[in-house]
Amino acid sequence: MALLGVNIDHVATLRQARRTYEPDPVWAAALAELGGADGITLHLREDRRHIQDRDLRLMRETVTAVKLNLEMACAADVLRIALEVRPDQVTLVPENRQEVTTEGGLDVVGQKSRVGEIIKTLKDAGIEVSLFLDPDARQIALAKELQADAVELHTGCYALAKAGRAREAELQKLQTAAGEIVAAGLLLHAGHGLNYQNVGPVATLPQMNELNIGHSIVARAVMVGFTQAVREMKQLIS
């Protein structure tokens, strides 16, 4: 059964809308744990649009029973913070200031030596490294060569595809890529755009190890509460 990493970024988005102290993503992380989350995921973006340094530092203190997964760009500033705070896992993602959310997978082919250096630095510090990649065989082959621990497949195109043939085609791409990741001896993760309606086929891909889901859980939490929203997603995954 896949593990559920709950991404709490958008609790911070709501707080930052008023630059106030509430709602606190640290509270949300605790409630997510009560609902059965296997991990807490947060993205410290270079523009600090939602998660702040303080959130990461406090969550390193409070999230101890489950995995703390930090999403970050290949940037010196956040790398330094990651090495200080030591999350259990880092997921390397591309970042672009104009985007509403992470738009595509990391281009490892185009920046092999930089990504390789960062993977080595993080692993030497005892932090597991996952790469957020599109379902692309060349990128996956490099993840293995550079000794990443895991690949998180970008499920955004699958999530956006119209139900029916288009979505089936995207699922097929994910299936193929998942097979390549597992065959390479890497852990299989997936995330982006997953929700209560579309998570099933991704959760049941063979050897799916971890799903990272944020927006749809936070959206449901506004209506039913955080613990209940996580519990419902956990039930769907299992």
Ligand code: PXP
């Ligand atoms: N995985 C990665 C690598 C992401 O960048 C994000 C978005 O921050 C997610 C998962 C979660 O995506 P969503 O909020 O659409 O569930």
